[in-house]
Amino acid sequence: MQPIISINNLNKKYLGGFEALKNISLEINKGEIFALLGPNGAGKTTLISIISGISIASSGEVKVNNYDVIKDSLKTKSIIGLVPQEVSIEQFETVLGTVNFSRGLFGKKNNPAYVKGILKQLSLWEKRNSRIIELSGGMKRRVLIAKALSHEPLVLFLDEPTAGVDVELRKDMWNIIKNLKKKGVTIILTTHYIEEAENIADRIGVINDGKILLIEEKEFLMKKMGKKILNIFVNKPLDIIPNSLTKYALKLSADGKTLTYTYDINKDRTGITMLLNDLSNEQIQLKDIQTKQSSLEDIFVNIVKE
Amino acid sequence: MNFYAIKAIYLFEMSRTFRTITQSLLAPVISTILYFVVFGSAIGSKIQTIEGISYGVFIVPGLVMLSVLMQSITNASFAIYFPKFIGTINELLSAPVSTLDIIIGYIGAAATKSFSIGILILLTAHLFVPLNIIHPFYMISFLLLTCFTFCLFGFIIGLWAKNFEQLNLVPMLIITPLVFLGGSFYSISMLPLFWQKLSMFNPVVYLISGFRWTFFNVSDFSFTISLIATISFATLCLIIIFYMFKTSYKIRT
Structure with a gap:
């Protein structure tokens, strides 16, 4: 141009x-x-x-x-x-x-x-x-x-x-x-x-x-810079994140009802399937799941912070 | 040359005058009437004639100059200072206008206003005293030249001023004393020799003297000297304005 x-x-x-x-x-x-x-x-x-x-x-x-x-x-x-x-x-x-x-x-x-x-x-x-x-x-x-x-x-x-x-x-x-x-x-x-x-x-x-x-x-x-967030809402509140799930770097909400997983949409394997399997293996029952795209605002804040 | 821009600036400035037409025209007229009452009637009745001219008539050119100088400076300085103050000067700076376009537009409008006031004062004076202008063409030309010259000077003050105090400083502290001491109400020849010599350093003396010559064919100095002094001052003002725009002095950051 x-x-x-x-x-x-x-x-x-x-x-x-x-x-x-x-x-x-x-x-x-x-x-x-x-x-x-x-x-x-x-x-x-x-x-x-x-x-x-x-x-x-x-x-x-x-x-x-x-x-x-x-x-x-x-x-x-x-x-x-x-x-x-x-x-x-x-x-x-x-x-x-x-x-x-x-x-x-x-x-x-x-x-x-x-x-x-x-x-x-x-x-x-x-x-x-x-x-x-x-x-x-x-x-x-x-x-x-x-x-x-x-x-x-x-x-x-x-x-x-x-x-x-x-x-x-x-x-x-x-x-x-x-x-x-x-x-x-x-x-x-x-x-x-x-x-x-x-x-x-x-x-x-x-x-x-x-x-x-x-x-x-x-x-x-x-x-390029957009990341997605997967929020997993569980039926019973968790006290801690089980050891088998530490590799996913999950974040547990204060009330123990929501697990947050951040993943890169540009990767071939996002790890979502494995995470859901591991949650099932840990007998954690899911109530709902939700995905969210990071906004330009998140990207902007990150760039300026750097 | 951007003719549409010159026209836009001129009309915009004139419309500002028309919005405040009463105060723009009424104030100088009332001042003139007051001067005639005080100087023409009260004091003037005690003075018979100056250089063969009755005192009431003698002070008319000085009164016109007094108002025209103040109005020229005030109109032009305010015209450019106000856009600086409220920030609308940025539109002017971002527009494709040259310094000459800006000068013609703003100075043209300011000079139109002060020239109109000068004529209005003459007409008002004519109600009080009989006026017989010996050189009417020179009178009009010299009045116009004075308006343009002091509008240029006012424009410099408007560009230079940082605040309203500075905007009023030069007219109040410099111009007013120079006009009053410049022979508006008397002839320089009436002063003691020392003050006569000192008055020669007052540029306004030449303006009033020249303008008085166009009325009565009588003056303290030759009309040519007055003309040269005024044109020289106008040229100096123009050079300063062009320099200020070229160097962006107090105009652009």
Whole structure:
């Protein structure tokens, strides 16, 4: 796939000496949804700010659509849309006014039909003449997205777009993002919600302490690092795990009613059949069994811990 | 040049003015009326003429300059400081706009406001005293030049200021004394020789003197000197703004 963003050996050191980004190299492919995960202060927003021209890198190179973000900044900026983390909009301006302002700022002629389409898609059309100060927090987030989309960007950065919004709005936003992908827009998403990345991303990047720890296809990552858990509920509570079962590294719940077995789905032999046989040999009667796939959240927590 | 961006910035700034039209226009008009009552009528009645011009008429150019300078600085500094304060400057920084586009948009809007106020004050003054402007073309041109120049200066203050206190510091502590000591209400020639010499270091003296010349064909200094001084100051401000954007001084992290 052809990269639309190429980052090479990018470093950012603030005046106080804090190193926000350390030798970052990364390529974002055209038309993909890339989710950048990381805890607070990991460097996600700094990275986005440098690509979109708000901050300046200390060293390294960033290219968008083969143009350098410093030397050809006007060209790179014209194709980038940014939904910032902070809801910073002129509070006394109307919804329509602020969206039209963004379109003009990015060098686009007024296009009422296009802007109407965006506002309708984001359920903002009815509120077009309302002042920003009169809107709810979720509505203000929608306005930020409308502003970012107003100039028909090829690359869209969403910096924590669903932070603090309700489940319904979050799902609406996922649908909007999926529709944008269908239109060929490249989307880079930073989020705290692993569920979000799990639902909509094609590739996942994990950043912590200014370093990229991992970049992987989401499906591959889930398979590669995903482990499954088998919960075995027994009829009679156990005091201890019998010696014959120690090789399975089982965990016994405090009430003695649940045995937990962790296994790797990628192995030819998971050991489940043998375990069930050994349980039968030990005369342990089963009440129920349940399997659970480890989530992206578990994977993320493990990577960041390492 | 990004014409749509210039238009967007200009209209956005002007719409902010229209939202507060009453306070934007009413405050300078009331101030002017007060100055006329105090200086024109109360004190002015004790002064016959200055350089053959009645005192009430003599102070009109100074009063216009007083308001225009303050309005130009305040409008332009606030226009760029406020987006910095609430974070909307990031949209400007991430947009494909050049420094020139930003200057034309913001300074154009701020200068439009202060020029309109200048004209409004002239009209208000005309209600109190008869005005006969000898060089109307030069008067309009010089007023426009002054608006643009001091909007540029205000823009620098807005870019530089870290907080509202700093934003008010320069207009209150530097500009106001310079304007009051710059011959708004008197002729420099009325001062003792030492203060006359000292006044020559006050740049506002040249502005008021030049502007007064366009009204009465009478001035403390040649109009050409006033013009050169104003254009030089505008050029210096432009260089500083371009430098601040180029080096991202107090703009980008």
